[in-house]
Amino acid sequence: MADLVNLTINGRAIQAPAGTLVIDAAKKAGIEIPAFCYYEGYSLQAACRMCLVEVEKMPKLQAACTLPVGEGMVVRTESAPVVKTRKSMLEFLLANHPLDCPVCDKGGECELQDMSFRYGVGESRFTEMKHHVDEKQWSPVVFYDGPRCILCYRCVRVCNEGMGVGALGIINRGEQSLITPNAEDHLDCDECGMCIDICPVGALTSGTYRYRTRPWEMKHVGSICAFCSDGCKTTLGVRGHEIIRGNNRDRSGINGEFLCMKGRYAFDFIEHPARLTSPLMKVNGKFEEVSWSKALEAAAKKFAEVKSRGGKFGIAGSTKTTNEENFYLQKFAREGLGTNNIDHHRSGDVVALVDALDGRADALAAMADVYTMTASLVIGSDLAQEHPLIAFQLRANNRHHHGNTYAVTKGPVREDKYAAASVRCEEGKELEAVEGLREQLSKEKELLVVFGDAIKGEAVGKLVAFGDSLGIPVKYICLVDYSNSRGAMDMGLLPDLGPGYVPVDNPGMTLPEMMAARDLDVLWVVGANPLARHELGSSGAFVVAQEMFLTETAKRADIVLPASAAYEKSGTVTNVTGECQKLHAAGRTMGTKPDLEILGLIAKGMGLNLGIWSSSNVFEEIRKSVRGYNIPLPIIATGQAAQTNPLSGRVRVTPRPDLIQSAGNTLFTSGSLGRYSKKLTSVLEHPGQLYRP
């Protein structure tokens, strides 16, 4: 630990490690020094001069945000000169500011408002005309209102350092200064909205939220992003039953304040006009809207009839439904219908990893490890596109701890910019490329290995053997695609493994086998779209689909049951690093039901006793019976991430690398679901050509 330095702030004796900035030392001691441009985690700017303090023996006021503590330093943060200067600084900041708080999006949440309220003079000596420039739209999500900007550079730094994009800059100088986008009049960027989120004022506003509400009219619901498997916590701003904002300003959760475009803006899929809001049944080849009771009864009757004559079921589960729904579905299949013909679309070989790690503790990484481990090896994934949070944390690790990153990928990736080594290799040659890094890697203190679907089947075992041979502690992340891809496997949506990777006696059919089977009687699809990739071999199969939209699969169905979205239900999901987190219902779409309720009602219709279908009940069952899920309830209940650990010895099943394929989503796509977010598709519809006048 660094040496402790003694100093005095406002007459209080304080100790802080050498190198600490005065502003942080004060904060630690409960003394607030106002600041705009200073932002933890990003480079120092010293642009706003709000943090000026008086330091004895120094001739001028000092910026506390760039001044390290010194032995014997005597600091005053509320003396007369400081208070007076602060007032002047605010007067300057407001010289050209339009003061349109009554209509500004940020009103009520604005740092400039708060500071003016607390430290300002309330009047101005400036009588000159204010310098005005018109508001500009830079992308479907980013708008810039220049006059409100206080030039704190936060947006520029978060884009440059946090995102690794560098799409924003400041042009001109003095009062003519403005933030500018990278592609002349528009942005060519990740559209993550991090710049909007970090802006202390209403200069950057979002196309989703702007001018739609006042912040105090919303209630804030913390839930988990419905898209990729990284599992970001998102705070949804809800008015009535409508979600109008997504952010994570309270920095709770594994993602801090990070969200990518999907988590921040793509929740609009829930209100897409194509959303199904009534059960449908096919009558003479055409869909008819029917009541829930009629549709559920028909499904239950069909299932009971096929079951009683020993017919063949095929069940496809989802990578986006909750753990409770997945667990209940497999229980329904195995106990209720007596079949192991259950599977889901697999995007990473978690099974092979669990097998290869053979029960050893601590070999599966948590999201926090991405930020703290001293070295990481990324194999076969473009993280900035496919796993935005992991990519963000790796960059932060590099900035804050100088963590070394090694990238072994097919094409260029964002990590190249700071990687200790980047290796390009053909698909299938990854292990050889990794072998080539052996010397460098074995010199590291520890290693985090993050691998995509390029490493599957036997290759996973070889990769773990390679990790073992380095003689350093190694942890792994097996990348999977969607918000609960990991949970689907953990809960046993697999024909050969039950919950907790326990092999079953009579393995059932895999998803491609079900689809190809000519004699399938019932295909039951819960929140998946297998017909987008496979033909249905059995022309006579009765298809029941639980879906939000009329996907390829739902179109072929005989009964379609409209399902609630992840943002409309409770339950838990497990992210790519095995962290289990709780969903909280934020919105509601009339006419839909959560999948768990649908499953329960069909079971009831069939007279099956599979237990009460409330998510808390099923979660209790999971905690008691699924290996690795005996997690502390308070962690889950308080909205934090609880680490699960499914490792316990070998998993003796036949490897099926052929079944594993990642969708290779980009920042603006997310399988079938992404197509129904207008925000996501609007970026794709105008690539590089956004909003020219």
Next chain:
Amino acid sequence: MTFSPELEAKLEKLMNSYPPGRKKSALIPMLMFTQDEVGSITPELVEEVARRIGIPTVQVDEVVTYYSMLHRKPMGKHHVQVCTNISCLLWDGDELYEHACKKLGIGHKEVTADGEFSLEEVECMGACSWAPAIQVNYDFHHHVTKEKLDEIIDSLKKLR
């Protein structure tokens, strides 16, 4: 974009004169040298400089729009810069600037029809001790009077 062999050599020397990881320091001199050859900072030049230094183009734009010595439109062959900041002002730098306007028939950041001369009213150039001062391209002229300014311009006119 490629430049003349002389400029390329100069740029190479420039890029090697900073410690590792400090390539960005080459940005301002690189912009000035290349502006001299290209005539102005064109969008293509911005891209080229960004590429060579390894930064996003928007970071080059930040510098180009900040410094008045970097021009996005071509200036004259002889770029006359007259200081009207405080020291020069006390020595009638403002009148000197007015005189230059009349003499050349152009105003601030304008170019003569033949492309020979351009004029710019600039802030302090650090030549206060010898005020009033003017700068033509990279050459300084000190204690400049109206007559001396005429002489300088006339001698440059003869050069062609």
